[in-house]
Amino acid sequence: MKAFLILEDGTVFEGTSIGSARDMVSEIVFNTSMTGYLEVLTDPSYAGQAVVMTYPLIGNYGVTPDMESKKGWPDGYIVRELSRSASNFRCEGELNDFLAAYDIPGIAGIDTRALTKLLREKGTMNGMITTNEDYCLTDILPKLEAYTVGDVVQRVTCKDTYILEGKGPKVALMDFGAKNNIARSLNRRGLKVTVYPADTPAEEIIRSNPDGIMLSNGPGDPESCTSIIEEIKKLSDTNIPIFAICLGHQLMALAHGGKTYKLKYGHRGGNHPVKDLSSGRVYISAQNHGYAVDYGTMDKGVAREEFVNVNDGTNEGLSYIGKNIFTVQFHPEACPGPQDLSFLFDRFLDMMKGAK
Secondary structure, X not given: OEEEEEEXXXXXXXXXXXXXXXXXXXXXXXXXXXXXXXXXXXXXXXXXXXXEEOOOEEOOOOOOOOOOOOOOOOOEEEOOEEOOOOOOOOOOOOHHHHHHHOOOEEEEOOOHHHHHHHHHHHOOXXXXXXXXXXXXXXXXXXXXXXXXXXXXXXXXXXXXXXXXXXXOOEEEEXXXXXXXXXXXXXXXXXXXXXXXXXXXXXXXXXXXXXXXXXXXOOOOOHHHOHHHHHHHHHHHOOOOOXXXXXXXXXXXXXXXXXXXXXXXXXXXXXXXXXXXXXOOOEXXXXXXXXXEEEHHHOOOOOEEEEEEEOOOOOEEEEXXXXXXXXXXXXXXXXXXXXXXXXHXXXXXXXXXXXXX
């Protein structure tokens, strides 16, 4: 079946329908990972977005037990070629069936390199995937222009509190759209991890007397999370050690008077270099975000810049002066991506031990 990707600037790509055949309108973003497509599809940070995979062949090892949440989250999926024959000893199914099962529309057979170059040059755009060959641009373009991602954190967060048992210190993990490997990275270090919904009041977290607090990744515009930011302010006024990733990093900066801004086309993939300003060492990181913290708006007596992006100089990490708080924009838990920065979980553990 034919399918069409229509961008808000009027550009149209023609390809083949994959996954669900329903029409879809979303924000179109690209990911540069060469492997790990299943982890990308199950990352809640992609809620409200359709993902273009820049690697040309996707699905060759099928669906494996590597899901980072319970379902697929992107609104749509865009690939150059979708493998119709999966080969891997861990394979449990084919990717096209996965997309259909989670009602994710997709398109294959288009020039994803040309599409990615367009998004880099013009910036992230909204788009539609449709199988309707009689589409009308005049009707579609206003719908694309009007689309917004909206309040997606409440859509992706867990509904109830749950616990990963451990014999070590207790960590409260705030789930703004957390990937499973964040809790696993803590739990495999012996920590008892209690995962809380995004709208949990700070007082409830504090009453549970955790040894540390983890703020997770998540989707959407951080400045729209006004009620969550207020609760983070309360948490940061305690002496409980806090480690924050991605959206959590942005929300902590907003809670301390900083500002965030939307990047032209975001950072998404497993090959982003970040520089540790204290050591001068460069690490390769996994990233997935469309917004960044404007360090220039931060009070330098409140927070110190710890990491920067080598490619564009954007902020990648902060430590808060006089507080047991450090935050990073990248994903030290990776999945997919390099494990270069997993030692930051050990730093968080040491911080908790030192706070006792």
